Amino acid sequence: MGASPSISIAIVGSGGAGALTTVNSLLEAASAAGWHGLFTRTMGPQIRGGEAAGLLRLAVHPVECLPDQFDLIIGIDWLNAHRFGGEIKAGPQTLVVSDPRGGEPLPMVAQSGARVVEIPMKEIAKSIKDGRPNMIALGIASRLLGLSIEQVFVPIAKRLAEKGAEAIKASRDGIKAGFDAAAGIDFDAQLAAPNPSDTRRWLLSGNEATALGAIRGGVRFAAAYPITPATEILEWLAPSLAKIGGVLLQAEDELAAINMIIGSSYGGTPALTATSGPGLSLMIEALGLATAAEIPVVVVDVMRGGPSTGIPTKSEQTDLNIAIYGLHGEAPHLVLAPQSVGDCLFTTQWATYLAETLQAPTIVLSDQFMGQSRAAIERPADVAFIGARTVASNISGTYKRYALGSNGVSPMAIPGTPGCQYTADGLTHAETGTPTSGAADHLAQLDKRRDKLDHFNFGDHWASVEGTGDLALITWGSLTGAAREAAGRAAADGFDVRVIAPRLLAPVQPERLAAALEGVKRILVVEQTHSGQFHRYLRAHYDLPAPVRVFNRPGPLPITAGEIHRAITDWR
Amino acid sequence: MSSVSTRPACKPADYKSDLKPIWCPGCGDSHVLMSFTRAFAQLGLAPEKVAVISGIGCSSRIPAYTNCYGFHGVHGRSLALAAGLKVTRPDLTVVVASGDGDGYSIGGNHFLHACRRNIDMTYVVMDNRIYGMTKGQPSPTTEPEFDTALTPGGTGVAPFHPLVVALASGANFIARCFSGEPNETADVLAEAIKHPGFSFIEILSPCVTFRPDEKEWKDQVRPAAVPATNDQGKAARRLMTDDGFNLGILYRGDRVPFQAAVAAGASDTDLSELEKDFEL
Numbered sequence: 001m002g003a004s005p006s007i008s009i010a011i012v013g014s015g016g017a018g019a020l021t022t023v024n025s026l027l028e029a030a031s032a033a034g035w036h037g038l039f040t041r042t043m044g045p046q047i048r049g050g051e052a053a054g055l056l057r058l059a060v061h062p063v064e065c066l067p068d069q070f071d072l073i074i075g076i077d078w079l080n081a082h083r084f085g086g087e088i089k090a091g092p093q094t095l096v097v098s099d100p101r102g103g104e105p106l107p108m109v110a111q112s113g114a115r116v117v118e119i120p121m122k123e124i125a126k127s128i129k130d131g132r133p134n135m136i137a138l139g140i141a142s143r144l145l146g147l148s149i150e151q152v153f154v155p156i157a158k159r160l161a162e163k164g165a166e167a168i169k170a171s172r173d174g175i176k177a178g179f180d181a182a183a184g185i186d187f188d189a190q191l192a193a194p195n196p197s198d199t200r201r202w203l204l205s206g207n208e209a210t211a212l213g214a215i216r217g218g219v220r221f222a223a224a225y226p227i228t229p230a231t232e233i234l235e236w237l238a239p240s241l242a243k244i245g246g247v248l249l250q251a252e253d254e255l256a257a258i259n260m261i262i263g264s265s266y267g268g269t270p271a272l273t274a275t276s277g278p279g280l281s282l283m284i285e286a287l288g289l290a291t292a293a294e295i296p297v298v299v300v301d302v303m304r305g306g307p308s309t310g311i312p313t314k315s316e317q318t319d320l321n322i323a324i325y326g327l328h329g330e331a332p333h334l335v336l337a338p339q340s341v342g343d344c345l346f347t348t349q350w351a352t353y354l355a356e357t358l359q360a361p362t363i364v365l366s367d368q369f370m371g372q373s374r375a376a377i378e379r380p381a382d383v384a385f386i387g388a389r390t391v392a393s394n395i396s397g398t399y400k401r402y403a404l405g406s407n408g409v410s411p412m413a414i415p416g417t418p419g420c421q422y423t424a425d426g427l428t429h430a431e432t433g434t435p436t437s438g439a440a441d442h443l444a445q446l447d448k449r450r451d452k453l454d455h456f457n458f459g460d461h462w463a464s465v466e467g468t469g470d471l472a473l474i475t476w477g478s479l480t481g482a483a484r485e486a487a488g489r490a491a492a493d494g495f496d497v498r499v500i501a502p503r504l505l506a507p508v509q510p511e512r513l514a515a516a517l518e519g520v521k522r523i524l525v526v527e528q529t530h531s532g533q534f535h536r537y538l539r540a541h542y543d544l545p546a547p548v549r550v551f552n553r554p555g556p557l558p559i560t561a562g563e564i565h566r567a568i569t570d571w572r
Numbered sequence: 573m574s575s576v577s578t579r580p581a582c583k584p585a586d587y588k589s590d591l592k593p594i595w596c597p598g599c600g601d602s603h604v605l606m607s608f609t610r611a612f613a614q615l616g617l618a619p620e621k622v623a624v625i626s627g628i629g630c631s632s633r634i635p636a637y638t639n640c641y642g643f644h645g646v647h648g649r650s651l652a653l654a655a656g657l658k659v660t661r662p663d664l665t666v667v668v669a670s671g672d673g674d675g676y677s678i679g680g681n682h683f684l685h686a687c688r689r690n691i692d693m694t695y696v697v698m699d700n701r702i703y704g705m706t707k708g709q710p711s712p713t714t715e716p717e718f719d720t721a722l723t724p725g726g727t728g729v730a731p732f733h734p735l736v737v738a739l740a741s742g743a744n745f746i747a748r749c750f751s752g753e754p755n756e757t758a759d760v761l762a763e764a765i766k767h768p769g770f771s772f773i774e775i776l777s778p779c780v781t782f783r784p785d786e787k788e789w790k791d792q793v794r795p796a797a798v799p800a801t802n803d804q805g806k807a808a809r810r811l812m813t814d815d816g817f818n819l820g821i822l823y824r825g826d827r828v829p830f831q832a833a834v835a836a837g838a839s840d841t842d843l844s845e846l847e848k849d850f851e852l
Contacts, residue, residue, distance in 0.1 A: 031852050202850040212850075215843060221660050240846050245838035247659050252685035256652035259645065263625070263656030266643055267664070271656065289646050376852070415641040415657075415664055418620045423635045423642030434591065435636065435644075 003192035006059035007145065008067040010088045011137055013076035013102075015043065015050045018134030021159070023054025024374070025138060028155035029147050030058045031203050031376035034194030038063035038341070040373040042084045043313065051080040053088060058145070060192050062377060064340045064481025068562030070094055071189040072144055073109060074137045076121055077102040086557050090114040095187050097140055099133065117185055124177050130170035131177070139178020144187045149179050202379050206344040206370035207232035207274075209380070210300055211240065213345035214272045217352025218387035219298065220246035221271040223260035225253055225279060228312040229368040230302035233274035254279035258286040261297045265290075266424055268414035270356055270387045274300040277319050278309065280363070284326045287361045291331040291449065293424040294402065294412070296355035296389065300348065300364040302371040303477075305555040314556030315369035317477055317528040320537060323363045324506050332450050334362040335506040339464060339480035341375035347503055349385050350461060356387030358452055359412060365505070369558060370478040392420045400431040404444055408452025453507040462504040465516045469496030471568065472517055472546075475526040476501050476534060479559060483526055486564035497568055508541040522571060523548045526564055530554040581616050584609035589639045600751030600777030601631050601698050607749075607775075608638060608667070610758035615665075615765060622665045625654040627679060630705050631671035631698035631777070648678030651686040651695065658693050659832050665765060666693040673703045676712040676732050683734075687741035690769040692829045695743075696761070697734065697772070698751070700779035700786065708782035734774055735811045739804065739823060744769030746807070746823040747800075750793045751777040753819070760821060769829040776817075789817070796820040 009026065013019030020041050027039045035058045043052040055070075057063050069089040075081070075098040081088070085106045090096065092113035098105050099121040110116070119140060125131035135156075142152040153172055160167045204212075211233045214222075222241060224234035238248045246269075251257035254275055261271035275283065280301045290297050303319045305311030323335045334354055338347035348364055355362040392399060392411035399420040403410040413420030427435040428442045436442075464480065467487055475483045480501040487497040500516050502509070517523070523546050527534040535550045551567045553559060587609035595601050612622060622640035626632035628647035635642025641664075645653050650668050658666045675683055675697045686695065701718075703709040709722045712732035719726055738746050745767040749757040757775060764771035776793065778786035796818040801807050807823040814822075 028852070201852045202847075203852050204850040208850065212843075212846065215846065220840070221656065223656060236849075239835075242833045242835045243838055243845060244843070245834060245840050247832040247834075249655060249659055249832075251652065252681055255649055256655075256682055256685070259649040259652035260656030262645070263643070263653035263658075264660045265656075266653070267623075267657040267661040269660040271660075285646055286649065293643075293645075379847075379851075413641075415623050415661065416620055418618070421620055421639055421641050423624075423644055425636070425644040426646055427644065433636075 003190045007191045008057040008070045009072040010055050010070045011074045012053040012081050015052050020054045022134045022138045023056045025155040029152040036062050037376045068560045076133050128173045131174045135171045135174025136178035139175040140182040143179045143182040203376050205374045206341040208236050209344035210348045211236040213348030217349035218270045219272045221264035221269045222248045223251045223257040223273045225251045225257045227276045230274040230276050254282040258283035265295050272298040276304050277306045288327045289426040290361040292426045294359040297361045303367040315367045316555035320533045332453050337365040337477045342377040345380045353385035356389045401433045402431050408448045462509050463502040467498040469498050470521040472498040472520040472523050474500045482561045485561035489565045490568050520546045525550045527552045584613045587612045596781045598780040603751040603754045606754040607757035611761035614762045625650045626669040627674040629671040629674040634669045651682040668695045670697045672699045672711040672713045684741045687743040694764045694771045698777035702779050702782045704779045738772045743772040744825040744827050745771035747773045747821045749775045752790045792817045800824045
């Protein structure tokens with residue numbers, strides 16, 4: 001077997017055994033050596049204890065989805081791994097390295113025809129002073145993946161710097177012992193040499209990318225209420241905002257968080273909060289206020305399985321309906337969705353820019369998969385989307401906060417500006433902001449708020465459109481990566497597939513989608529929902545000028561490129 | 573208090589907007605509006621440097637009747653909105669207006685945390701012990717036997733004790749006023765604005781429409797017999813045993829107000845330091 005452009009490894013261990021640290025170190029070592037990678041963690045609902053697995057895919061190209069199956073699975077412990085066993089697919093080509101004292105490999109793995117090699121990782125660890133089985137696993141993985149002991153040791157030494165020389169030595173000895181124990185194991189999969197990069201790569205999670213994107217876009221205030229899987233956005237923002245003169249306030253609940261950012265933005269400081277489905281539900285009323293009072297705010301929803309508490313640690317695309325339709329009354333606002341870890345940065349920055357420019361609340365629909373995955377990527381380019389709000393100054397005569405005009409965006413007075421005092425209001429209001437229940441004012445302001453979104457030119461960023469085939473895959477969010485990969489495989493079969501993934505979900509862009517769909521003969525909609533929310537959304541707002549099939553499945557299992565590829569192949 | 577204008581002093585009328593208030597004749601809230609404008613004039617605040625923030629209810633109409641910046645937000649969330657404003661705009665004087673339904677019922681949780689957070693702003697609750705705007709339902713401060721269409725025969729539920737809750741939650745200034753004494757109320761409001769941290773004023777503000785019995789309040793209120801204390805223990809005893817009609821500043825704490833964390837040498841424009849986190 002020759003060199004492969006991509007290779008995947010899973011390490012399973014009991015919680016606290018360090019399986020995740022091990023995989024993270026592998027990612028860091030491989031990234032430093034020039035490969036791209038994507039690391040996701042999977043675990044049961046426990047905070048400590050139970051089983052956890054780190055899933056890693058390394059490649060010569062950017063990685064945006066998990067593999068169909070793993071090339072190498074290292075099982076330190078299998079005890080409760082059935083909780084997420086569906087995510088660790090094996091096949092006859094898979095090599096499983098298992099500790100005989102860690103229980104039997106998962107039935108799915110055992111029955112896949114995978115080759116199983118036993119290495120007593122725990123026993124080897126005991127022979128080393130302060131040795132830990134995960135370091136043995138790291139040594140094994142490094143040898144099999146073609147990384148040197150030095151390469152995988154660098155990130156470990158960095159991580160253990162504060163723990164002192166003994167801890168570092170114990171780890172190094174463990175890695176060496178694992179490396180030696182893997183000698184002679186026959187493992188055919190080899191990763192092709194990395195493509196050289198001119199720039200320093202970045203290693204970050206989608207949640208971190210989201211946070212940086214917000215700051216690049218001009219956000220200087222965040223309100224925070226913790227919720228899985230969005231908390232990392234807020235935890236990264238807390239020290240980062242302080243470093244650049246911004247503020248993060250911990251809120252007492254999501255109702256407070258959304259109102260705090262409305263207050264900040266009203267005062268002239270661009271603001272964001274991040275949450276997940278249950279929090280978004282609580283924020284909906286105030287999002288209507290921000291729509292009516294025309295206050296720009298950004299709310300990031302890192303989607304998880306729902307409804308209710310659902311599956312907090314697993315991804316799903318099921319908040320589409322609430323994000324688009326959740327607000328009562330007629331409330332035009334923006335909904336955007338990033339497509340990968342790196343795109344979380346761009347899309348959140350763009351969202352901030354759009355919110356500020358259009359004086360409208362903007363929801364960013366990220367998800368657990370890309371939010372909590374770490375990826376090695378090229379440094380995202382600097383783009384010019386920095387919030388520039390139209391503000392009122394030097395007004396002669398009566399200031400009208402909600403003045404009607406050609407494009408619907410009226411100058412917003414920032415408190416402190418003399419002569420422009422007004423009261424922002426959720427009540428239907430006249431141009432001055434004065435409450436009214438008159439039909440003419442109501443209609444005029446509804447028109448204004450609709451028109452400012454409808455008349456804005458969102459440009460090419462509204463979607464990513466790739467390929468020219470007459471079968472179009474329409475998908476969104478983090479499924480875009482798997483769809484692209486499936487299209488790549490179809491192309492390798494000699495079958496061109498078009499991939500269309502809107503980044504801008506609201507306001508809808510029917511003319512742009514019509515252009516993107518020109519000439520298609522079949523449309524395959526791919527989404528991670530139970531009811532086909534995205535398909536229904538497309539049906540409601542767009543012409544779909546060809547027969548449509550829908551491939552949808554709810555979480556928690558990710559939809560793989562292989563599954564999408566099969567759906568394409570079945571319809572050729 | 574954060575800002576003093578250098579322009580010629582404004583008169584109370586300069587803080588009033590052109591809108592004619594939509595309150596019932598005799599409503600206590602009209603007098604509270606007078607107290608607001610008198611306090612602002614007394615302090616010489618520039619109208620554009622004052623933000624009056626409210627939720628929903630009769631009392632929450634007040635921002636639009638001032639000539640200051642205002643925000644009439646959603647029901648119960650004014651304190652949160654004001655917090656986001658004040659921490660990013662410490663130069664503004666932020667006054668939050670609420671009522672017993674907006675502030676103690678739907679907004680109750682925010683009340684606790686605003687006291688605890690101790691951001692430098694002033695919270696005025698116009699308490700009339702009834703939901704007026706929805707035509708007479710019991711609020712958290714309504715007496716248990718008060719009969720309403722929603723609670724025939726009364727609620728049977730003990731009323732909330734806002735001043736005690738404020739003290740226990742960490743409010744830094746606690747006062748009670750009566751709307752029928754607008755000058756005294758203006759003086760207390762000016763003191764509250766000047767006092768660092770979170771200041772809470774309960775203003776007894778009769779609802780003459782749904783609580784005509786509250787017309788008696790003018791005969792029941794009295795100036796508190798003892799001056800304000802800064803001792804939480806003494807204040808707790810005093811507030812717990814009070815009959816609800818002692819007026820004046822009852823507690824003046826000395827807690828340090830909330831300060832946003834700002835790293836030394838913070839630069840607004842250079843993000844390279846932040847981006848280093850991610851470089852391999």
